[in-house]
Amino acid sequence: MTTGSLIFIGLLQAVLVAALAPLFSGFARVLRAKMHSRHGPPLLQNYYDLFKLMKRQEILPAHGSLVFRITPYVTIVSALLVVMIVPILAADSPFGWVGDMILVVYLLMLARFFTSLAGLSSGSTFGGMGARRELFVSALVEPLILLVLFVMSLLAESTNLGAISRGVATGAIPYLATVWLGMVSFAFVVFVEAGKLPFDLSEAEQELQEGAFTEYSGRGLALMQWGFYMKQLAVVSLFIAVFVPFGTMTTLSLLGGLLALAIFLIKAAALYFLAAILENAMARTRFIKAPSFTWIAVGVGLLCFAFYLVRI
């Protein structure tokens, strides 16, 4: 594909993810409510919330610095950049000429850096605790993301996400044990990155998991939440691009694009569905026990690497 059409697809992906991310999170909320035998909010509740919050007066903590004000924008921008690089509609990475999987991992880090700094800068106890959690969990899963993506890159002989995605889609990278194990441990990463259990207490969401958001209100809160929804969909799309990249278009066409979009929506909905089931079926655990869960995932990741070494 030409650079022009790649840029077009990249921007299209950004717009789509920005528009659809609240819908998927709303879908997850509805599912959870159904599983709790509650009536639950409407599917579009997240949109109503965002619209309403935008119009509300914003209250800033007296000691919130510059960081506190710019963070909502930073999180949205970095999430958008990630979805412009990840191949969602096309087989190629639309902005693959800007960066590779290493950049994607560190862009997620950029968002996390500023989110937690904003939490800390608000001076609020819960903000600081949320910041601490965010970075602690990231230190536990970051190595795992890199391990799995590194193995997949070695199989594709390139760190470009388009090359990995195309390799899996065309069968150049066959579904051997390595890929399956990588998929399992990466699914764990997506689960954690999307802010799901077992490290989140759904009854204490306001205080802990969204701890860094505590002092946000009005427009700032709307942007922060929107950015968080986008980040959820971004990691889900990363999973799809690397492990189930079928149905993407190879040349730019309206029909191919619509088909690719429909297939992507189905795959993403399926993943949100699975995550919701898992989330509601699992017991909650103390946050400090998180390493014992991540160690299991790291073990699976290492097994994936070992299988890569012996080429199974």
Added chain:
Amino acid sequence: MDAIQLLISSALTFAATGLLSLLLRGLERPARVVSGLGGAAASVLAFLSALAAFVGDSASLELTGFSAFGRFVLAMDGLSAFMVGAISLLAFAASIYSIGYVHEYRGRGCGELGFFNNIFIAAMLMVVTVANAFYFLIFWELMTLASYFLVIFEQEKKESVSAGYLYFLIAHIGTALIMLSFFILYQQTGSFDFDSFRNAGLPLGIQSLIFLLAFFGFGAKAGIVPLHIWLPRAHPAAPSHVSALLSGVMIKTAIYGLIRLCVDILGAPLWWWGFVVLCFGGLSALLGIVYALDERDLKRLLAYSSVENVGIILMGVGVGMMGMSLQLPTLAVIGFLAALYHLLNHAMFKGLLFMGAGAVVYSAHTRNMNEMGGLARAMPWTSFVFLVGAVAISAIPPLNGFVSEWFVFQSLFIASSTELGVLRVFAPLFAVLLGLVGAMAAMTFVKAYGTTFTGQPRSVHARDAVEVPGSMLAGMGALAIAVTLLGLGAPWVTPFIGGVAAQVANVPTETLASGIQIFPGNEAQGVLSTPIIFLLHAGLLTFPLVAVFALGGHRAGQRVDADPWACGYGYQPQMGISATNFAQPMLAAFRPLYLLRTLAQKPLDGIASFAKRFGASLPAAEPVVERTVSQPIFAFVRTVGGWVQRMQMGDLRMYCLYIFIALAVLLIVIFK
């Protein structure tokens, strides 16, 4: 003037302004202006010299008539010019910064501080350009001594003096090992010239011995784990602009020495050399950042983070060395490129961060982050540049730390698909380790910035802080600009450093950049374009802004409220997260690594207490041997002491001269 003449004039300017500052020590303000502005001017000369060497061919100059057994040769090849460039950039910023900062030391010897500081920089410039082992050691020693006096500058603090002692001890153990490796080479070649070392053609066994001696010798200076223990004590003890130089460039002269001796001269013939370097690099990176995370002293946190960054640099060096021994030119070039790029980047952002910490100490008079908080209000500029440094050191795109770590990842990626089994297994694991280190670095610097500059002030000092003088801001601002340019300008900087890396590895240059993209020799493997990332960040910002506007958010208005929410109770600053409890979950999760430090402390304490007990038991044995052995010896010693007393004038410069003479005499005795 050519590169060498510029370099010599720069070194002489440093020395002259240093001496002038010493002469003016009674008048503090002129002393600090002379040493600061003079240092800045000399740094400009040194930078021009590096540029001249890059533009022209390698230059060298021999000065005769100094000593009978060593030719005084200065040579500027790509590597030397690169190091001179890195030193001069940081020295420039540090000199400007020092004009304001040294005011903090009024009445405590500003003149002496300027003297030792400028001599220290001059010695570093000489160390990286001299091409003779004998003079290398002389300047190495001069650098060590000058920096020792800077470390113990705050003599009234017991802590500084003991840190200085530890530094002195370990630095000299290192120097002894380096000397040994040079002497072996001298024994085999009969000359101290690096050029003659190059053509020595030694058996591999002896080469390996030289490598090990040099690696641990230079490693002691670079602060690799487990020889790092002096670094987190000595670097914070010095005045902050000196800490910046110590962490930013002095420890890099050890990396330079390692590359010069083991790569340039010996040619890294065996793969396990590189592997040893890689492993120690990985270990230093991990333990450095783990311990940095636990620190609540801002400057010690930065010093531990230097251990981490030296580790990352050594990982690049190790991969490059393995590339050379495996005859894989791309691997060698990318490995050394990653190492040198990170070396330069670390000099810039660690310099910036240490100066930022210095600014905080200048205003808030404490290094304890638990007593800070909310400084961004009083010190907006310092806070901003510190944030730039914190983002860069956490390898956040698109600033410079990310670019060099990206190259480390890419070098490990190439290494993962070589024929060598060890690399196939370990290179991906080191990449994962680097990812862990990156995440922990982000946590460390969120903590450092967050608890120092944001939140509410947690002490009176923090509440009364004010912005620092303009010269300090100018020094830090210059480095913040350098950090940004080295990141966004990667497509233009990379070919330069890549050229140096190729020259070091003695292979043809690789294509590393085209247009606005950089790539590790092969475009299909992965590309990066930091300028476009920056433009996209800026461009995508319109997205949320338009959304806010379209949904009427711009009309909503803002209100600043006094206190954060505290469940309905009255808010107190202590409710915010402090530096100590921020790292707490990490301490729980990585307990074994912290336990390691506690366990290592025991044998060290054991040695110390043994030495103490040994000393204490001596008086008990004294009466027995006193009459027979001791008294004649004491009498003799007293006589000798009488002579020595005449030499002891209490002037530090004379001591430097003595050490120089002693070294020279020793060498003449041995080799004549």
